[in-house]
Amino acid sequence: MNKEISLQLSNVNKTFRTSSKSFSTLRDRLINFYKKNDVKTIKALKDINLEIYSGETIGVIGRNGSGKSTLTKIMSGTFIPDRGGQVTKNGTSLLLNLGVGFSHELSARENIYVNGSTLGLRISEIDELFDEILEFSELEDFKDTKIKYFSSGMIQRLSFSIAIFAKADIIFLDEVFAVGDDKFRKKATEALKQNWLRNRTSIIVSHSIGTIKEHCDRTVLLHKGELKFFGDTEKAIALYQELE
Template identity: 55%
Template structure:
C-alpha cells in the first residue's frame, strides 16, 4: 500500500556547538580574535533517515537526553539540521510544555495569535473560540495573562488550541505530563476520536501505555541514534531493556536537558 509521505528525512543530524566561555559579545570576540573559543560538540541527533506516511501516529521513545526533543524540533523546522534534508508536506505544529504562547498575553490573545499562526482566519477563530475555552476549562481566566497560569493550565490551553485549530502534522512532546487526571482523560479521548484521523502525529512520551495504545509505529532512540523504527511492542521492549541495563533499579534518568518526568 502506498500512502502519501508526510515527512521524509534523509540523513539528518544535529550537532550543537556549546562554547564553554561566553563568546557572544562583540567585545569578547574582538579581544579573543586569535584565541578561538573552546567548544564542545554535542551530537544530539546522529545521522538518520526515515519516512513517515500521512495519517500515521508515530511514537518516539528513549531515555532522557537521547535526542527525542531535538529530533522533534528538527522535523518541525524549529532547528535547522546540521546535515541532511527534511521534507514536510503540510502545516506543522509543535506542542511542548510552555512553548508557543506568550506569557505577556492573555489566554484570549494567545488563542487568536496561535490559531492565526496555524493558518486560521479571524472569523474561523471566532467560530472555534468557545470550544477552545471550553475544552481547556479556562472560562474564568480568558482575560488573564498566561504568566499567572499554572503549568497545567498553560498546557491545557496549548493542547486545546492544537486540538481545535490543528495542523496537518502534529508533534506532541510530553503533552500529557502536566495535566490533571481529568484533563488527561479528555486528551486521550481526543486521541481516540476522529480528530486524529487524517493527521500525522508524532508523539513523544514516557508513558508506555499511551504509546502502546495509539502509535502505529514507534521509534526508539538511544544516545542520538535511531536504534529502531517499527513495531510499537518491539520498540517498547527495547526501551525497557535499555532502562533495566543502564539504570539502577527504580530510577532511570541521566542528567539531560530538562524534560518532563511522567511516571504513572
C-alpha cells in the same frame, strides 16, 4: 494504510557546539577575554533515515538525552539538520509544545487569537471557536486575565485547547499527554483520539510506554543519537527496556 510518504528523513545529522565563554554582557566579555575558549561538539543525531506514511501514528522513545526532542524539532522544521541531511514533508505540520509562544503580558482572550492565528486559524474561525476553546480549557472565568497570573497547569490547558482546533496534516506531540490534572488529562487524551490521531500523520514523543503502546502503529527507538530500531511498537518497547 495509505502508502503515500508523509515525512521522509535522509542522512540527517544534528551537531551542537557549546562554548565555555559567556558574552551576554560587556562585563562577561572583559572577564572572559583572556580565558581559553573550550568549544565542545555534541552529536545529537547520527545518520537518521526514516520514511513515515500518511495517516500513521509514530512513537518516539529512548532514554533522556537520546535525541528524541531534537529529532522532533528536525522533523517539524524548528531545527535545521547538518549539511547533507534532507527532510521532506508532504503537507503542513505543527509541533505542539505546550505553553511555547504565549505572551505572559496578554490575557487568555488575546493569546487565543494570537496563537490561533499562528496555528493556521482565520480570525473568523477563532471567533466561532472562542467559547468552545475556553470551555474546553475550563478557564471561562479567567478569559480577560493576563496569563502571567496563571499556574503552569492553566497555561498548558489553554495551549492544548487552542491547538486541538489547529489545522495541520502532520502533528508532533512532545509529551503532551502529561497535560493538566488526571481529569483534564483524560479529556485531553480523548480529544486527541477524536481530533488528531484520526486520518492525520502523528508523531508522539513520550516516556509513557502505555501511551506509545496504545496509540502507535510503529515506533522509533533512539539511543545516544542513533536510530536503533524503527518498526513494530511491541518490539521497539522490548528493545528499549533492554537498554542499559
